[in-house]
Amino acid sequence: MNPSFLQTPDTSRYALRRLSAPTCLLDGEFPAARTEGLSAVDLLIEQGRIAGIEPAGTLPAELGPDLDASMVLPGMVDCHTHLDKGHIWPRQPNATGDGAGAAKATMTDRSAHWSAEDVRRRMEFGLATAHAKGVVAIRTHLDSVAPQASISFPVLREVRERWAGRVELQVSSIAPLDIFLGDEGRQLADIVAESGGRLGAVTRFAKHPDNPVPPELDDALARLFTLAMERGLDLDLHVDESTDPRARTLIHVAQMALKKDFQGRILCGHCTALALQTDDYIASTIAACRDAHIDIVSLPTVNMYLQDRSPEARTPRWRGVTTLHEMKAAGLRVAVAGDNCRDPFYAYGDHDMLDTFTQAVKIGHLDHPLGDWIRAATETPAAIMGIDRGRIEVGSRADLLVLKARSYSEMLARAQFDRTVIRDGKGIDTTLPDYRLLDDLVMG
Numbered sequence: 001m002n003p004s005f006l007q008t009p010d011t012s013r014y015a016l017r018r019l020s021a022p023t024c025l026l027d028g029e030f031p032a033a034r035t036e037g038l039s040a041v042d043l044l045i046e047q048g049r050i051a052g053i054e055p056a057g058t059l060p061a062e063l064g065p066d067l068d069a070s071m072v073l074p075g076m077v078d079c080h081t082h083l084d085k086g087h088i089w090p091r092q093p094n095a096t097g098d099g100a101g102a103a104k105a106t107m108t109d110r111s112a113h114w115s116a117e118d119v120r121r122r123m124e125f126g127l128a129t130a131h132a133k134g135v136v137a138i139r140t141h142l143d144s145v146a147p148q149a150s151i152s153f154p155v156l157r158e159v160r161e162r163w164a165g166r167v168e169l170q171v172s173s174i175a176p177l178d179i180f181l182g183d184e185g186r187q188l189a190d191i192v193a194e195s196g197g198r199l200g201a202v203t204r205f206a207k208h209p210d211n212p213v214p215p216e217l218d219d220a221l222a223r224l225f226t227l228a229m230e231r232g233l234d235l236d237l238h239v240d241e242s243t244d245p246r247a248r249t250l251i252h253v254a255q256m257a258l259k260k261d262f263q264g265r266i267l268c269g270h271c272t273a274l275a276l277q278t279d280d281y282i283a284s285t286i287a288a289c290r291d292a293h294i295d296i297v298s299l300p301t302v303n304m305y306l307q308d309r310s311p312e313a314r315t316p317r318w319r320g321v322t323t324l325h326e327m328k329a330a331g332l333r334v335a336v337a338g339d340n341c342r343d344p345f346y347a348y349g350d351h352d353m354l355d356t357f358t359q360a361v362k363i364g365h366l367d368h369p370l371g372d373w374i375r376a377a378t379e380t381p382a383a384i385m386g387i388d389r390g391r392i393e394v395g396s397r398a399d400l401l402v403l404k405a406r407s408y409s410e411m412l413a414r415a416q417f418d419r420t421v422i423r424d425g426k427g428i429d430t431t432l433p434d435y436r437l438l439d440d441l442v443m444g
C-alpha cells in the first residue's frame with residue numbers, strides 16, 4: 001500500500017489548493033501563511049509542470065483538492081553522498097564507531113566484495129530509497145583508489161543512465177591526495193573526465209595518516225588543480241574532517257585556487273576542524289574561501305556520529321559541525337547533505353534529505369529564526385551542483401513533496417513518513433525498498 005496521504009488528481013491539468021510554501025523558494029509576492037516563513041499558495045499543475053502559482057484561494061475548487069495549509073517543498077537535493085558504500089553495515093560494521101574504524105572496515109569490505117554487481121545493487125537500493133523520499137538529484141563520491149575506480153565508474157555511468165529523469169546523478173572521485181603526486185592521479189582524472197564527473201580527493205595523505213597538513217600538501221594540491229584545469233573539471237573535496245585542530249588544509253585549498261586562478265567550482269565537505277580554531281582564524285579562512293568562490297557542504301549526522309567518540313563509554317562533548325552560520329553570513333553557499341548510509345562511516349541513515357535537514361536544524365541550531373535555511377537542502381545544493389532545481393517556480397517540473405505538516409514546527413517535530421511525492425505532476429508510490437532485497441549480498 002502506498003503510504004502517501006494524498007492521491008493526485010488523474011488529469012493532466014489540476015490544482016493543489018491552499019498549500020504553505022517556503023517564501024524563500026518562491027518567486028513573487030504571496031500572502032503570508034499562518035506561520036513564519038511560509039506563503040499561502042495554490043499551485044496549478046499542467047502536463048507535469050507548474051503552470052501557475054496563485055495566492056491561496058484563487059483557483060476554483062473543482063480543479064483539485066484543498067490541502068488545508070499542508071506544506072509543499074520542491075524535490076530535494078543531496079549534494080554529498082557515498083552510494084558505493086551504502087548498506088554494507090550488516091557484513092562490515094565499524095567496530096569502534098570512529099573515523100579510523102570506518103576507514104579500516106571500508107577498506108576490508110572494498111577489497112573483499114566490491115565487484116561491479118555488488119556496487120550496482122547497493123547503489124540502486126540507495127537511489128530507489130531516495131526517489132521514494134522525494135530526492136530528485138544526488139551527487140555521489142566513489143572510492144577511487146586503484147583498481148576500484150575502474151570498477152565503480154562504469155557502474156555509475158550505467159546506473160546514471162537508468163535513473164535519468166528520476167534521480168539526476170552526479171559523481172565525484174574520492175582518494176587520498178597523495179595519489180595526485182604520481183601517475184595514478186592522472187589516470188583517475190582521465191576516468192573522471194570520461195565519466196562527466198568532478199575530480200575529488202580527501203585532503204589527507206595515505207602515507208602520512210597522522211599528519212593532517214603533510215609537507216607536500218601544496219605540491220599535491222597544485223597537481224590536483226592542474227589536472228582539473230587541463231580537463232575542465234570542477235573539484236569536490238573532503239576537507240579537515242577531523243577533531244584535530246592541526247587540520248588546517250581548507251585555507252591551503254582556497255589559496256591554491258586563487259594562485260591558480262581556478263575558474264571551475266570547488267565544493268568542500270565537512271571542514272569540521274575549522275570550528276575548533278580561534279574566531280580570527282575562522283574569519284580569515286572564511287574570507288579566503290569567499291574570495292576563491294568555494295562552496296561548503298556540512299554532513300551533520302555523520303560528523304556527529306563519528307567524532308569525539310571514545311572506547312571508554314565517554315560521553316561525546318562536541319557536535320562536530322563546521323561554522324555554518326559564520327560561512328552563510330559571509331556569503332558562502334552553504335548546504336547540508338546526507339553523506340553515508342548504513343556503512344562503517346554511519347550506521348544509520350535512509351537517503352532522506354528531509355530527515356537530514358530536520359537533524360541539521362537541531363544539530364546546528366539553524367532555528368530561532370529558521371529564516372531561509374530550507375534553502376540549504378534545496379536551492380543551494382542545486383546551485384552548487386549547477387542544476388535548475390530546488391525552487392517552486394512557474395515552468396519548472398512539478399516535482400514536489402506535500403507534507404501533512406502545516407508549519408515548520410509540525411514538520412521538524414514529526415517524521416514525515418506519510419509525505420506525498422509528486423514527480424512530473426503525478427504522485428508516486430513512496431513504499432521503500434525492503435532491506436531483504438540485499439540479504440544475499442550483505443547478510444553472508
Ligand SMILES: [Zn+2]
Pocket residue numbers: 080081082141238269339
Ligand atoms: Zn563524504
